[in-house]
Amino acid sequence: MSVFEPVDLTVALYQPDIPQNAGTILRMCACLGLRAAIIEPAGFPVSDRHFRRAGMDYLDHVAIERHVSFAAFDAARRAEGARLVLLSTKAALPYADFAFRAGDILLLGRESAGAPDEVHRSADARIIIPLADGMRSLNVAVAAAIVAGEAMRQIRLVQQRTRDKVNKA
Numbered sequence: 001m002s003v004f005e006p007v008d009l010t011v012a013l014y015q016p017d018i019p020q021n022a023g024t025i026l027r028m029c030a031c032l033g034l035r036a037a038i039i040e041p042a043g044f045p046v047s048d049r050h051f052r053r054a055g056m057d058y059l060d061h062v063a064i065e066r067h068v069s070f071a072a073f074d075a076a077r078r079a080e081g082a083r084l085v086l087l088s089t090k091a092a093l094p095y096a097d098f099a100f101r102a103g104d105i106l107l108l109g110r111e112s113a114g115a116p117d118e119v120h121r122s123a124d125a126r127i128i129i130p131l132a133d134g135m136r137s138l139n140v141a142v143a144a145a146i147v148a149g150e151a152m153r154q155i156r157l158v159q160q161r162t163r164d165k166v167n168k169a
């Protein structure tokens, strides 16, 4: 039997503009036990039928923080001491080379325009999923899943090593 091991990780969406993608990401957060944050303004209301259809009843099982602006979100996460890790097609650091930590926030840009320079500057790290030649970008929900999977793998490895040390002592 597989045992689910929770990790402390948040997936944040910068001004999401496609409700189906946001719903898909929030469903992923519910299933993987991740927190979610939405930085307003979003391009759709939470009552949007596409959003609710993509998220289904999973939306009731995810903790969603809403922030009125990027400035409000950034102030809150700095107060908590959480690192902001931006997924960006303009980044240079491949995501698998980044050392994720418990408490990190993975921030995704808008489907239409990514994230602005201000957000790039505020982030503690900017990471990219390297793509095949000539390919511009992944669907935002696919990008979120790839990086969340790697971050969870790394964080669980650290948690396992810590448990092993405690058990040996």
Ligand SMILES: C[S@@+](CC[C@H](N)C(=O)[O-])C[C@H]1O[C@@H](n2cnc3c(N)ncnc32)[C@H](O)[C@@H]1O
Pocket (backbone or CB within 6 Å): 086, 087, 088, 089, 090, 107, 108, 109, 110, 111, 112, 113, 114, 115, 127, 128, 129, 130, 131, 136, 137, 138, 139, 140, 141, 143
């Ligand atoms: C459809 S993409 C945005 C495309 C936009 N024209 C741009 O280049 O920023 C939406 C979001 O998905 C994430 N994303 C998509 N492909 C990515 C990649 N190869 N590496 C890192 N993030 C990616 C980023 O967060 C991006 O802001």
